[in-house]
Amino acid sequence: MKDSTNRPLRLGTRRSALAMAQSGQVAEAVRELTGRPVELVEITTYGDTSREHLAQIGGTGVFVSALRDALLAGDIDFAVHSLKDLPTAQPESLTLAAIPVREDPRDALIARDRLTFEELTADPDRVARIGTGSPRRMAQLNAWARALGRHIETVPIRGNIDTRIGFVEKGELDAVVLAAAGLTRIGRIDEAAQLLSPDVVLPAPGQGALAIECRAGHTAQDAALVATLAELDDPDTRAAVTAERSLLAALEAGCSAPVGALADLSPSSRLRSSRGGPEAGEQAVTELHLRGVVGTTDGSTLVQLSTTAHVPASPDETSVPQQLGRELAAEMLAKGAAGLMGERAL
Ligand SMILES: NCc1[nH]cc(CCC(=O)O)c1CC(=O)O
Numbered sequence: 001m002k003d004s005t006n007r008p009l010r011l012g013t014r015r016s017a018l019a020m021a022q023s024g025q026v027a028e029a030v031r032e033l034t035g036r037p038v039e040l041v042e043i044t045t046y047g048d049t050s051r052e053h054l055a056q057i058g059g060t061g062v063f064v065s066a067l068r069d070a071l072l073a074g075d076i077d078f079a080v081h082s083l084k085d086l087p088t089a090q091p092e093s094l095t096l097a098a099i100p101v102r103e104d105p106r107d108a109l110i111a112r113d114r115l116t117f118e119e120l121t122a123d124p125d126r127v128a129r130i131g132t133g134s135p136r137r138m139a140q141l142n143a144w145a146r147a148l149g150r151h152i153e154t155v156p157i158r159g160n161i162d163t164r165i166g167f168v169e170k171g172e173l174d175a176v177v178l179a180a181a182g183l184t185r186i187g188r189i190d191e192a193a194q195l196l197s198p199d200v201v202l203p204a205p206g207q208g209a210l211a212i213e214c215r216a217g218h219t220a221q222d223a224a225l226v227a228t229l230a231e232l233d234d235p236d237t238r239a240a241v242t243a244e245r246s247l248l249a250a251l252e253a254g255c256s257a258p259v260g261a262l263a264d265l266s267p268s269s270r271l272r273s274s275r276g277g278p279e280a281g282e283q284a285v286t287e288l289h290l291r292g293v294v295g296t297t298d299g300s301t302l303v304q305l306s307t308t309a310h311v312p313a314s315p316d317e318t319s320v321p322q323q324l325g326r327e328l329a330a331e332m333l334a335k336g337a338a339g340l341m342g343e344r345a346l
Contacts, residue, residue: 008037009225012067012076015042016160019080021185022210026080026100029232041076043067068094071215077225078214083206083241084179088249095216097229102237103181105208105262107137107201108192110168110183111175116194117141120174121150131157131167131176135258135297140201141177142299154297161186177201181208202260202293202304205244209237236265239311242318243290246325251294251332257341260293263321265311285310288321292328294337303335 009030013023020040027038043066064086067079071094083099090096111120120128130141130152138154145152155173157164161182167173177196183189212232217223240263247261265286288309295302307328311320329337 006036008039009034009078010039010041010076012041012043012070012079014063014067015044017186018082018161018182021187022082023080025185026210026212026232029100030078030229033231034228041070043070043076068213071213078212078229081211081213082182083209083211083245084204086206086211088245093216093218094213095226096211097214097226098212098232099234099238099241100210100212100232101234102240103184103208104195105203106180106198107177107196107203107207108180108183108189109175109177109194109196110165110191111193112168112171114193115175117144117175117196118148121145121148121152124150127151127153128174129153129155131155131164131173133158134177134204136204136260136293136295137177137201138297139258139295139299139302140260140293142297143295143302144200144299146299161188165191179203179207198262198291202262202291205248205259205261206241209241239288239318239321240264243288243321243325244292246322247290247292247329247332248325250326250329251337251341258295258297259341261291261325263288263290263324265289286312288324290321290324290328292332294332294340296340301340303332303337303340305331305335307331 011023011027011030013019023040027040030036030038064081067076067081068091070076071079078097109117111117120130132138132141132154133156141152141154157167157173157176161178164176164178165188168176175193180189180192180195183192212229214225214229215222217226243263244261248257248259251257251259265288267286288311289306290308291304291306293302293304305328307324309320309324
């Protein structure tokens with residue numbers, strides 16, 4: 001979209017180091033794509049000013065609503081969100097024009113003396129104190145400790161990334177758990193002692209992915225912007241996060257619920273079966289693998305399941321991932337997931 005007016009595009013962003021970093025990167029990509037200047041417009045959200053726990057102020061949606069208000073008011077042209085902070089219900093008047101290639105979705109451990117979780121918990125006389133405000137992380141860290149026959153204390157904290165790492169730097173906590181993607185974006189991933197395997201700790205649905213949101217084409221200009229930004233979309237990332245968010249939505253869990261999910265796409269080694277012998281009917285098939293977990297925050301009970309579907313390579317539509325998420329949610333609910341999510345122990 002080479003707009004003859006060359007009016008700057010206005011990108012609404014929160015002021016945190018993480019938000020500024022990810023908005024800055026998207027702004028650069030949009031400048032390259034459109035040849036137009038992109039202006040960052042800082043928006044303060046309730047989630048940035050409140051000291052309350054996220055679970056008490058209605059979950060991570062609080063970070064998003066001020067940006068959406070600014071979009072609807074026409075104060076900005078587009079916004080960049082961490083996808084994991086976006087509520088699963090999409091307002092009709094707005095659209096996710098692009099979900100770019102995902103960063104590392106894993107959680108990372110930042111610990112004193114760069115110890116790993118196994119090292120940190122090895123001394124039975126010293127119970128490791130690990131900070132996280134996320135019931136999902138608490139549940140899986142506690143389950144991991146239990147599986148190792150060790151004891152930890154999870155300490156509810158919140159604040160921006162620098163604040164949370166500060167608890168370890170000041171010696172107030174032994175470790176904190178943060179999203180690797182956030183650390184990478186603000187240039188601090190080297191400080192991670194350990195990247196937590198999804199076999200042990202599943203990330204939040206959508207973790208590591210960004211969403212570029214704009215008005216859903218009310219005007220010709222809006223429609224043109226949606227079409228342009230779509231060039232930044234990565235269909236594989238969109239398929240994966242669609243499955244994860246579909247699972248979350250079908251569990252009817254809020255964004256602060258103890259739910260982890262991770263989908264990945266891989267070329268299938270399996271070929272579509274055919275009657276014409278081994279060579280006939282060969283077809284490129286992509287496998288979408290979805291894992292989900294729900295647990296009590298004390299880690300005593302986890303419901304963890306996975307499932308796989310075959311999808312056409314680089315799917316343009318998201319009905320297969322949607323369906324896969326709903327199916328896995330139904331299986332998890334049948335195994336008692338709802339009872340575990342009801343628990344509120346922060
Ligand atoms: N809940 C806050 C939040 N939202 C997105 C990220 C990290 C970046 C990402 O997942 O894309 C973080 C920080 C964290 O969980 O450590």
